[in-house]
Amino acid sequence: MTAAADTPGGVDLVGVTKRFVTPTGGVMTAIRDINLSVAPGEFCAIVGPTGCGKSTTLTLAAGLERPTAGTVTVSGKPVDGITKGASFVFQADALMPWKPVIDNVALGPMFRGMPHAESRARAMEWLQTVGLTGFENHYPHQLSGGMRKRVSLAAALINAPSILLMDEPFSALDVQTRAIMSNELLNLWERQRPSVMFVTHDLEEAIGLADKVVVITAGPGTVKAVFDIDLPRPRGAVQDIRFEKRFLELYQQIWGALREEVEQAYARAADATRNQGNTA
Amino acid sequence: MTAEIAQPQAQREAPTQTPAGASEQALAAQAHARVLRHKRLVLLGQIGIAAFILGGWQIGAMTGVIDPFFFGSPVGIVIRLWDWGLNGTAYGSFWLQIWVTLEEALLGFLVGVSSGIVLGVLLGEIPYLAEVIGPYIKIVNALPRIVLGSIFVMWLGLGLPSKVVLAAVLVFFVVFFNAFQGVRSVDRNLVSNARILGASRLQVVRHVVVPSAMTWIIASLHVALGFSIIGAIVGEFLGSQRGLGLVIATAQNTFDANGVFGAMLVIGALALSAEALMAMVERRLLAWQPPSNTDQNIQGL
Ligand SMILES: Nc1ncnc2c1ncn2[C@@H]1O[C@H](COP(=O)(O)OP(=O)(O)OP(=O)(O)O)[C@@H](O)[C@H]1O
Numbered sequence A: 001m002t003a004a005a006d007t008p009g010g011v012d013l014v015g016v017t018k019r020f021v022t023p024t025g026g027v028m029t030a031i032r033d034i035n036l037s038v039a040p041g042e043f044c045a046i047v048g049p050t051g052c053g054k055s056t057t058l059t060l061a062a063g064l065e066r067p068t069a070g071t072v073t074v075s076g077k078p079v080d081g082i083t084k085g086a087s088f089v090f091q092a093d094a095l096m097p098w099k100p101v102i103d104n105v106a107l108g109p110m111f112r113g114m115p116h117a118e119s120r121a122r123a124m125e126w127l128q129t130v131g132l133t134g135f136e137n138h139y140p141h142q143l144s145g146g147m148r149k150r151v152s153l154a155a156a157l158i159n160a161p162s163i164l165l166m167d168e169p170f171s172a173l174d175v176q177t178r179a180i181m182s183n184e185l186l187n188l189w190e191r192q193r194p195s196v197m198f199v200t201h202d203l204e205e206a207i208g209l210a211d212k213v214v215v216i217t218a219g220p221g222t223v224k225a226v227f228d229i230d231l232p233r234p235r236g237a238v239q240d241i242r243f244e245k246r247f248l249e250l251y252q253q254i255w256g257a258l259r260e261e262v263e264q265a266y267a268r269a270a271d272a273t274r275n276q277g278n279t280a
Numbered sequence B: 001m002t003a004e005i006a007q008p009q010a011q012r013e014a015p016t017q018t019p020a021g022a023s024e025q026a027l028a029a030q031a032h033a034r035v036l037r038h039k040r041l042v043l044l045g046q047i048g049i050a051a052f053i054l055g056g057w058q059i060g061a062m063t064g065v066i067d068p069f070f071f072g073s074p075v076g077i078v079i080r081l082w083d084w085g086l087n088g089t090a091y092g093s094f095w096l097q098i099w100v101t102l103e104e105a106l107l108g109f110l111v112g113v114s115s116g117i118v119l120g121v122l123l124g125e126i127p128y129l130a131e132v133i134g135p136y137i138k139i140v141n142a143l144p145r146i147v148l149g150s151i152f153v154m155w156l157g158l159g160l161p162s163k164v165v166l167a168a169v170l171v172f173f174v175v176f177f178n179a180f181q182g183v184r185s186v187d188r189n190l191v192s193n194a195r196i197l198g199a200s201r202l203q204v205v206r207h208v209v210v211p212s213a214m215t216w217i218i219a220s221l222h223v224a225l226g227f228s229i230i231g232a233i234v235g236e237f238l239g240s241q242r243g244l245g246l247v248i249a250t251a252q253n254t255f256d257a258n259g260v261f262g263a264m265l266v267i268g269a270l271a272l273s274a275e276a277l278m279a280m281v282e283r284r285l286l287a288w289q290p291p292s293n294t295d296q297n298i299q300g301l
């Protein structure tokens, strides 16, 4: 259960811009000139106001989309096609509702041509790791939200990714479950040590988990500031460390940077609504 | 066609007045009894309506209020069916006619469903194909397809192939449009996830696209089943040497109202049993869905 040997991990985005063609035929810049690098084995959290291009950045790293300008490099290789050695945990469940839990977890090995029995055995191990032994034959809709997230994690980690992309993975969970899941994520990350890009709106979660927090500006997003989180590891639960002095300092600093962007994004959205109201 | 009116779901929950001191078991038994009583009442009502209509029809026919020459009578229908069962028709045993129609409908169903799924998935997956072929499919779909039956009979003769093709064409369009729509509405997240996990294009189709479109496809199968039977019978009507369509056509030409109704009754019974079979298959295929979704039975005929 170590990171895939053939790909050391690490993500580099250099001067990356992504534009989309909107349904009305216009062009919309989602991110502009992003420079960001995540070292092998580093846990990087990404925060920013809504619509600033965080998800877009992850899809570029995953190779699901191509940048309009700039280069995306993962494990030292430029990304063309789906990134090798990457796993993605989506905000919404991306489990196949027609497959029982065990088959959902076994998808990765199965797609890569591992024999059926072997991939199921691997999936069983992973279900045990995330504490879902006994649920292997349940369908996703028969699980709670937290359990489904565990299945998603197991399905992502069974491929031993060298980079793990997570897009607000725990945002749909209640606070307690989220705390538990964050802890488990750290434990799992320690075992495999993939590079992580973790998008979140929760600053405490970002500081509690990451080595480094990247603040993105209001859209079109670019990197506003990068904060190194020098809290010692292993950290334990966010609940336990969030009142420590250093944690609070970091929180103040990062919130200071983030706040302006959030306010600006909010003002813009309010403007847009007002304009629409006027023209209507 | 005999489309059964959806039976109202029996009340699941009994009113929750709790008589003081009553045990849970007594309450459950009470609720159970109430549900049973409700079911019995519904059944009684349904039988009542059938008895009223059939009885009225029979009495009307006997007293001359309804002209039995044009409208037949329930007893007459039973006698006609009995006669067919025992002595057969002018072109072989009655069972053979049923079998011939079933065979045509079944083959047409299989051909139509498989081609509909294959083409629907192909066009749904490859936008270029959809853009090129799409308009042609719309044109053919706009043709009055029953009339195609005449052409098929001309081309393929009076035997089985012309009916199979007509049934298949009717089935094809229903299944095709649903399969296409199903493929188009696949959750993009699921596809992205599968691709990142290492799935090839074919694996995505097999493990994500098709299962996800299955809900849509299965919904179309009910209608398709009815269409396959209609296709077979209309085909026989237009020209054949065997089959229930021919039985009806012959009965019509000899002003045998009882014969027409009798054959209709048999076709209705066939359609209903096929429908029941379909519901079973559907339940198997969609076992992964939360039960509330598979409960409702869409009536297709
Ligand atoms: N496929 C697309 N076509 C057109 N525009 C897109 C597309 N994907 C994203 N966008 C636009 O790019 C911008 C950034 O989107 P993105 O989803 O990356 O934001 P985000 O930072 O993840 O927001 P949130 O925090 O709300 O998830 C948005 O304004 C969005 O409308």
Ligand SMILES: [Mg+2]
Residues within 6 Å of the ligand: A054, A055, A056, A167
């Ligand atoms: Mg997002």
